[in-house]
Amino acid sequence: MRQRFTGEARVQLASDLKSAYENGESIRARAAEHGWSYGFVHDLLREAGTALWPRGGRTRLDDSVIPPHRRRAVRNRDDPQQAERRADHSSSPGR
Numbered sequence: 534m535r536q537r538f539t540g541e542a543r544v545q546l547a548s549d550l551k552s553a554y555e556n557g558e559s560i561r562a563r564a565a566e567h568g569w570s571y572g573f574v575h576d577l578l579r580e581a582g583t584a585l586w587p588r589g590g591r592t593r594l595d596d597s598v599i600p601p602h603r604r605r606a607v608r609n610r611d612d613p614q615q616a617e618r619r620a621d622h623s624s625s626p627g628r
Contacts, residue, residue, distance in 0.1 A: 538577075547581035554578055 538546050550563060564574045578585060 543577070543580075547577040550574060550577050551581040551583045554583055 553563060554560065560571055560574045560578065563569070564571050575585075
């Protein structure tokens with residue numbers, strides 16, 4: 534039989550889920566870990582006032598979710614001068 538979360542237990546669970554979600558854990562991961570449905574976890578996050586990620590997850594340009602060793606590569610990818618250098622290099626003869 535499923536456990537019902539009500540009152541203070543529900544508020545505490547929602548708070549714990551919010552903390553994990555804000556630290557990068559996905560709704561699906563939390564749901565699978567505890568055997569809950571995606572909808573149940575999503576509802577608790579909404580009840581806790583969590584700002585949910587857009588469809589498709591967090592953006593890769595958010596430095597808080599990019600590992601430090603990858604941040605430079607991501608920044609260079611979006612730099613117009615770097616893009617121009619890559620275009621010049623890829624169109625050079627011998628490639």
